Amino acid sequence: MQIELNKKQANLKIEIREYLQDLLTHELLKELQNPSYFEGGGPEFRKALLRMGNDGWIGLSWPKSLGGKEFSPIEQYIFVEEIMRTGFPFPFLTTESVGPMIANYGSDFAKENIAKRILTGELIFAIGYSEPNAGTDLASLTTRADKSPKGWMINGQKIWTSLANFADYVWLAARTNQGAKKHKGISMFIVPTDDPGFSCHPIHTLGDVRTNTTHYDNIEISDDFLVGEIDEGWSLITSQLNLERLALVNHGPVEELYLNLLLQAKETQLQNGMRLANVPWVQDAFAKIYYKLEALKLICWKQVWSQGNNNFSMTDASVAKVYGSEYFIEAYRMMMEIFGELSLFKSNQELTILNGKLERMYRTASILTFGGGTNEVQKDIIAMAGLFLPRSN
């Protein structure tokens, strides 16, 4: 047993931290303040991603044949944790969940020309699963891919396709067999967003996160862009989602927020001579944020450790997703209570707390409770696969 990072990992963490300090230039930070670039996609963002790729940081745990370093999933997690702490909108779904799928199941062409370029920081993916009538019931999706002379013809509409406004490709789920049972006739494709048949329209959200509706109008792609077997896409979707679930609840960003707020509370001198951090109920609130955060960190660590031992379970991914997403909501609430009315101010104002970061985080928090597979369904999975309870209908 060793419930801590080993020396090598701890050193890696320091090395990454130093590297990232240098990466976050003034121009990049300025660009990320611009609402159009909150999720990335700007020129400085692209530049930084390319640099990370060239310096070998993306895909630390990937095979050497694809340009990775074959480190363990723990090192990979540490990198993502550190980069997310900085607030850089790292496209972790591309690198952590879609990338490994293409690396494992993509055509030779896709491995060579797409997976490798994810590692060099050249390519970003959007995920095209959800449709207006296929959300939690994803298997009822109707976007179709029909056999065509050159390969496949894609038609349909997706909704909530985040990053599609600047992504290079969409990781798209489409129905390839109209006659089969709904989970059986789905296949996975890599769809280029520069195709004339692709279009994208913004949906603005409560948390200022931009997402999109995307339309696919007679987009023809070759067999090289099919990932995995025809009609067998469902297992790829579930594997991708298991990886996504862990990435979504990485403990780094919330711990960073907690540490920064704790520091600010320690520094805030009240008129009555006390520090904000010494007010008894504030101490209580910080303690609650901390002890629950410890559990989240350990859940995440155990999972990446299990992954390294080829022991990753669906139940564990669901536990992480439910616990983490619900914790975020409670933690942000307690943080706002600690700073009271000051926490309501938006960014770039004199009294704003952490330049409005907390104010923005609370507005984005609910997305994770239903996104990436709604929490009720995750609890069904835990009941079935963790507790072996009879399946609910």
Add this chain to the structure above:
Amino acid sequence: MDFTNIEGYTDIQHSLDALYSKKNIDFSSSAISNGLLDELKKAGFVDIFNSDADIHPLNLLSLIFKQAGYQGINLDLYSFFIDIPLIYKASDKSNHDFLRDHLSLNSLITSAFREPYQHVEEGLQTRGVKESNGYTITGNKYFIENFHQAKLLILSFQTNEGIKLALIDKNRISYQEQITTTGLMVSQITFEEFHISQECILHIDSPLDLINEIDLSQKLIRSMFIEGVSKRMMEMTAKYTAERKQFDRPIATFQAVSHRASSMFIDHECLSLVNQQALFSLINNKPEKENHVLAAKAWSADVSHRSSYSAQHLHGGMGVSKEYDLWKYCLLAKEHEIMHDSAAVCITNLGKNITLNQ
């Protein structure tokens, strides 16, 4: 015992609903600049201290704010409707003319009572030091509503002789504007050795009692607003989950969904009862009024939080899309959850009251 209250005022409720549901009310603009205050005046809702009215002012205010919450109106008139009328009631007749001017909308007065970190401080931090003709003020006020439109400002500060309230010409003061989470603009003023002459001091018998009454009324009316907001979030959720189908059935037929929606209903029921009790206690000046109001604000803060996240969650993506109105209610819920003390603060103060003072 008699729980009839709101039911007795359906006409008022209907006319408020009609007024608020006008399509052209911009969510994040102030109620003065978007003409809403004028409309409320035209409809007879502004003269709330009219002694002939057969509804108590606090009861009327509860309706005005509850229905605003229900209709998703960002009603930034707490100072206008609560602080200034209560000052009017508490001050001696020499102050009445200009205060009446305010209520007739001829000259807007706003108040500067809130201070940063007030939720963890004891008493007022803005200090006034006595001089030969007046006071020198040092301190910081924020969350000042409608300051840029006001002509006058009423400021509270602590002196060696107790709390004072002063009326200041707005043009004497420099201020900064700030945007809150709902998009509203409020103002902040830093006073550094700012001089106030003796004539500016309002004649009020017990300023401390007045400040406490304002605080309790603010808490209560904000809780009423939240009651309206949470009711609407609950109704939107019920309608949406009954219509939205996944797995070939309305999502409301999943027990997890209907149970969470039911919890919103239970929350709303509890909130409306504690609110009603707090209103009753405040109107009738009951000895338990402070605890009842603190309980109401603690409840409303909790319900704000829970209803907002339940509603978002049960709507899925639609709950956060700006193409559907729920997002506005979520912002209003958070702002009011935190304003005039969160649940954490109200519960702490309630605990002190119960264990130390009673």
